[in-house]
Amino acid sequence: MATTTTNFSFPIPQSTDLVKDGATAIAALGTSVDTQFVDLKGGTTGQMLVKASNTDLDYSWTTPEIGDITAVTAGTGISGGGTTGAVTVTNSMATAIDAKGDLIVGTGADAFSRLAVGANDLIVTAASGEATGLKYAGAWTTWSPTVNNVTIGNGTLTARYAQTGKVVTFSLTFTLGTTSAILGSPNFALPSTPNSNFSSFCNLLDAGTAVYFANGYYQSGGVFLDVLNASGTYVGASAFSATVPFVWTTSDKIIVNGTYEVA
Numbered sequence: 001m002a003t004t005t006t007n008f009s010f011p012i013p014q015s016t017d018l019v020k021d022g023a024t025a026i027a028a029l030g031t032s033v034d035t036q037f038v039d040l041k042g043g044t045t046g047q048m049l050v051k052a053s054n055t056d057l058d059y060s061w062t063t064p065e066i067g068d069i070t071a072v073t074a075g076t077g078i079s080g081g082g083t084t085g086a087v088t089v090t091n092s093m094a095t096a097i098d099a100k101g102d103l104i105v106g107t108g109a110d111a112f113s114r115l116a117v118g119a120n121d122l123i124v125t126a127a128s129g130e131a132t133g134l135k136y137a138g139a140w141t142t143w144s145p146t147v148n149n150v151t152i153g154n155g156t157l158t159a160r161y162a163q164t165g166k167v168v169t170f171s172l173t174f175t176l177g178t179t180s181a182i183l184g185s186p187n188f189a190l191p192s193t194p195n196s197n198f199s200s201f202c203n204l205l206d207a208g209t210a211v212y213f214a215n216g217y218y219q220s221g222g223v224f225l226d227v228l229n230a231s232g233t234y235v236g237a238s239a240f241s242a243t244v245p246f247v248w249t250t251s252d253k254i255i256v257n258g259t260y261e262v263a
Helices: 019-036
Strands: 048-051 059-062 078-082 089-091 103-108 111-115 123-126 134-137 140-142 147-151 156-164 167-175 181-188 199-206 210-219 222-229 236-238 253-261
Touching (some): 199 222, 222 253
Antiparallel strands (some): 078 089, 140 156, 147 181, 199 210, 199 253
């Protein structure tokens, strides 16, 4: 009596079968094989056999889609490629990034470079002199202006500025010491030349007593200060002196703040 194969249940004769039973089993085997593998029949040159469903031995012939791509060539910003087999391409711009906040910027025709992330709170501004054409700006920087008509002595002069694009913001504070003196209306040079004349505001602190106001205006290469004078019908300006607007002494302050456009 015939049994069947393990995988596809094809009938096979047994060694104990009668001759006629064996012949019958062989015939059944052939018929079963012929039926099961019918999907392998047919097809034309260039076609390929693909599964038609999840059913065992269920196939169909199909013509593969043949494109005209013969090679993958890496262009600007891409590396890798190839002409045979599975090829890999890599985004070179992405691999140029080293840290969070880095920028990839153009440096010329079909060229780029990495601009490392700047310090917190700075902004990116155009800078033709830089390799990338950009830079981070806005950080406060100390500068040391010469202040005329004052004796600094053992007093403290602090001056800082920040430039963003063509806009400069500055702050200057002079705190008098025991050997400091006011000789007249102070004036000082700026960290860069302004595009035009401008005015700024100034506070004068009579330590522990009162606050007075002065006006700062740019002309002839520096910022000049005058005390605001309200003695007339309109607010005017008067020159500083050792006793104007008060008797200057230790811990008194001159504080000047302003913003201007760089020439």
